[in-house]
Amino acid sequence: MVENERLRQEMRRCEAELQELRTKPAGPCPGCEHSQESAQLRDKLSQLQLEMAESKGMLSELNLEVQQKTDRLAEVELRLKDCLAEKAQEEERLSRRLRDSHETIASLRAQSPPVKYVIKTVEVESSKTKQALSESQARNQHLQEQVAMQRQVLKEMEQQLQSSHQLTARLRAQIAMYESELERAHGQMLEEMQSLEEDKNRAIEEAFARAQVEMKAVHENLAGVRTNLLTLQPALRTLTNDYNGLKRQVRGFPLLLQEALRSVKAEIGQAIEEVNSNNQELLRKYRRELQLRKKCHNELVRLKGNIRVIARVRPVTKEDGEGPEATNAVTFDADDDSIIHLLHKGKPVSFELDKVFSPQASQQDVFQEVQALVTSCIDGFNVCIFAYGQTGAGKTYTMEGTAENPGINQRALQLLFSEVQEKASDWEYTITVSAAEIYNEVLRDLLGKEPQEKLEIRLCPDGSGQLYVPGLTEFQVQSVDDINKVWRREPLTTATLL
Numbered sequence: 311m312v313e314n315e316r317l318r319q320e321m322r323r324c325e326a327e328l329q330e331l332r333t334k335p336a337g338p339c340p341g342c343e344h345s346q347e348s349a350q351l352r353d354k355l356s357q358l359q360l361e362m363a364e365s366k367g368m369l370s371e372l373n374l375e376v377q378q379k380t381d382r383l384a385e386v387e388l389r390l391k392d393c394l395a396e397k398a399q400e401e402e403r404l405s406r407r408l409r410d411s412h413e414t415i416a417s418l419r420a421q422s423p424p425v426k427y428v429i430k431t432v433e434v435e436s437s438k439t440k441q442a443l444s445e446s447q448a449r450n451q452h453l454q455e456q457v458a459m460q461r462q463v464l465k466e467m468e469q470q471l472q473s474s475h476q477l478t479a480r481l482r483a484q485i486a487m488y489e490s491e492l493e494r495a496h497g498q499m500l501e502e503m504q505s506l507e508e509d510k511n512r513a514i515e516e517a518f519a520r521a522q523v524e525m526k527a528v529h530e531n532l533a534g535v536r537t538n539l540l541t542l543q544p545a546l547r548t549l550t551n552d553y554n555g556l557k558r559q560v561r562g563f564p565l566l567l568q569e570a571l572r573s574v575k576a577e578i579g580q581a582i583e584e585v586n587s588n589n590q591e592l593l594r595k596y597r598r599e600l601q602l603r604k605k606c607h608n609e610l611v612r613l614k615g616n617i618r619v620i621a622r623v624r625p626v627t628k629e630d631g632e633g634p635e636a637t638n639a640v641t642f643d644a645d646d647d648s649i650i651h652l653l654h655k656g657k658p659v660s661f662e663l664d665k666v667f668s669p670q671a672s673q674q675d676v677f678q679e680v681q682a683l684v685t686s687c688i689d690g691f692n693v694c695i696f697a698y699g700q701t702g703a704g705k706t707y708t709m710e711g712t713a714e715n716p717g718i719n720q721r722a723l724q725l726l727f728s729e730v731q732e733k734a735s736d737w738e739y740t741i742t743v744s745a746a747e748i749y750n751e752v753l754r755d756l757l758g759k760e761p762q763e764k765l766e767i768r769l770c771p772d773g774s775g776q777l778y779v780p781g782l783t784e785f786q787v788q789s790v791d792d793i794n795k796v797w798r799r800e801p802l803t804t805a806t807l808l
């Protein structure tokens with residue numbers, strides 16, 4: 311118990327030391343290279359504390375166990391003492407009784423000769439004496455029985471004493487075992503305490519050494535920081551001056567901004583004016599260009615005529631017959647491509663036209679001759695190209711052509727859409743398609759739902775002098791493909807029926 315108390319005191323002292331170490335300012339400066347090491351040490355310390363707490367728990371458990379065992383031992387000792395006292399009393403009592411019995415026997419033995427004598431005498435003397443003798447014999451018998459009984463009791467007492475001795479020996483062995491167990495537990499506890507003490511001391515030493523190293527590093531860092539502070543002070547002064555200067559500038563910034571905004575506004579206004587004047591200039595140039603183009607068109611019309619007649623002679627076919635009569639029916643002037651010679655009823659007749667194409671002329675050659683008119687159409691002039699001739703003369707071939715070799719219509723449309731595409735960024739064009747037939751003085755809508763319905767040609771009410779056909783079906787188209795669909799009466803995806 312004394313040892314336990316001593317250990318407890320030792321433990322309390324260690325805890326106090328630990329607390330003191332914990333409160334010591336050993337924390338590293340932030341960012342110091344030893345901070346990690348210190349954290350590890352702290353972790354280890356807390357681990358050791360945990361272990362110590364566990365050991366303390368174990369120690370208190372052991373203490374409790376020892377206490378319990380000591381109590382039990384004291385109890386057993388008490389019981390043993392009681393047993394011994396009881397046994398001593400019993401022994402005392404038995405020995406007293408034995409002594410009494412011996413004394414009684416001795417006194418009885420001492421008394422027997424006179425009794426015998428008396429008996430002998432009484433035998434002789436009287437029946438009264440005989441009776442006294444038999445009584446004495448009975449008493450003697452009784453006393454002998456008592457002696458035997460006492461002997462039996464004594465034997466039992468001796469057996470009890472022996473068993474008490476055995477119990478005592480057993481209890482002593484148990485006490486010895488408890489004592490050895492106690493001693494072993496005590497030794498174990500001492501060993502654990504020793505190892506804990508060693509661990510604690512080691513941890514404290516290590517922590518102390520680390521703390522010293524960290525303190526040293528902190529001192530060094532502090533010295534470095536002080537030096538830096540000294541060098542930074544002039545820079546700080548410069549920065550403060552700069553900051554003050556900037557503050558002054560910022561205070562004046564709204565005025566500067568207003569001024570800048572005013573000048574920028576003026577510049578923008580000027581730029582807008584310049585752009586406006588440029589626009590005016592461009593508009594003026596455009597109008598001049600338009601005039602020029604009109605003039606060119608007029609010149610074209612003047613030079614080539616408002617109405618131009620072009621002849622195209624197709625190659626000779628089987629239907630035309632064979633031989634020189636067929637091949638020489640039409641001849642050309644090698645020097646003038648506007649002259650054509652014909653044989654009419656065997657007589658040569660010559661005609662002068664705007665242009666004559668021989669059978670060798672390609673579709674492209676023919677289109678080239680009229681393509682300027684397509685451009686005029688985009689510029690806003692009304693243009694009409696139509697083919698005239700007898701059956702089989704080649705009107706369809708020239709105007710429509712074939713899929714592989716298209717004629718004027720397809721090529722004109724291609725050109726029209728490509729020109730419109732080119733000008734799409736500056737101009738917005740709307741192209742519509744309509745088709746009408748005049749046959750025997752009757753006007754019919756070829757794309758309408760009622761092709762047999764008769765239509766009329768009227769003057770535009772806007773006074774422009776233009777003609778129009780009320781109710782004529784019109785399709786808005788975006789491409790040549792759309793126009794071809796209109797011809798084939800296929801539904802349009804992007805075009806609109808007007």
Ligand SMILES: Nc1ncnc2c1ncn2[C@@H]1O[C@H](COP(=O)(O)OP(=O)(O)OP(=O)(O)O)[C@@H](O)[C@H]1O
Pocket residue numbers: 623624625627669699700701702703704705706707708
């Ligand atoms: N320049 C040409 N080169 C080759 N073949 C041609 C040429 N012109 C016409 N033909 C051919 O002559 C034939 C008759 O031409 P096409 O059908 O164009 O005549 P058309 O004037 O339209 O006749 P219709 O008035 O009866 O419709 C066609 O087979 C066509 O291919």
